[in-house]
Amino acid sequence: MDLFNTPKANLLPFDGEVRYYGSIMNIKKAQYYFDQLLKNIQWENDKAVVLGKQIVTKRKVAWCGDEPFSYTYSKTTKLAFPWTEELLDLKKIVEKETGEKFNSCLLNLYHDGNEGMAWHSDAEKDLKKNGAIGSLSFGAERNFLFKHKKTKQKVSVLLEKGSLLVMKGETQTHWLHRLPPTKKVKYPRINLTFRTIDI
Numbered sequence: 001m002d003l004f005n006t007p008k009a010n011l012l013p014f015d016g017e018v019r020y021y022g023s024i025m026n027i028k029k030a031q032y033y034f035d036q037l038l039k040n041i042q043w044e045n046d047k048a049v050v051l052g053k054q055i056v057t058k059r060k061v062a063w064c065g066d067e068p069f070s071y072t073y074s075k076t077t078k079l080a081f082p083w084t085e086e087l088l089d090l091k092k093i094v095e096k097e098t099g100e101k102f103n104s105c106l107l108n109l110y111h112d113g114n115e116g117m118a119w120h121s122d123a124e125k126d127l128k129k130n131g132a133i134g135s136l137s138f139g140a141e142r143n144f145l146f147k148h149k150k151t152k153q154k155v156s157v158l159l160e161k162g163s164l165l166v167m168k169g170e171t172q173t174h175w176l177h178r179l180p181p182t183k184k185v186k187y188p189r190i191n192l193t194f195r196t197i198d199i
């Protein structure tokens, strides 16, 4: 844990800004939030379009926000549910750490290392352009990768439990990111990405 709030270096060499804060809470708190989120969130299977076909992913998702925002991605639309107590706590923690404000959160549950997320950028039309995205991770530690759209240069970071990563500026315009599957991880992971929907 970083008790001194030292400035975090930009992980990207150019064309964007990604800062990794490491774990921002103690292990006990991180475990508490993991357990609460696993139990209390209405997790649903996600849909995605792969090679032009709609498939149902094993990964589960949920979507919450200040208002019942509809969120469209991979040709499916979801309505946001209201903030739960834990999610509101976590939103406040992330806002305090980053100095940013968020009005929604996308939640992902990866049951084990077989589940991941393919290369993409979070630049859906509903999202505020160049808005910050705050990503909180719980449970199993996983690698997270960035790839520049033109140069193909890659950057990798290990997302520890209770950790915060922030993507901002032109990151989504110039870089893709992915959570690669891995045979090594046998445990679930929950990721929350706090976002700003343009209203």
Ligand SMILES: O=C(O)CCC(=O)C(=O)O
Residues within 6 Å of the ligand: 106, 108, 117, 122, 135, 144, 159, 177, 179, 191, 193
């Ligand atoms: O699971 C993660 O760490 C990232 C998820 C992600 O990229 C997304 O929800 O857009």
Ligand SMILES: [Fe+2]
Residues within 6 Å of the ligand: 120, 121, 122, 177
């Ligand atoms: Fe993403």
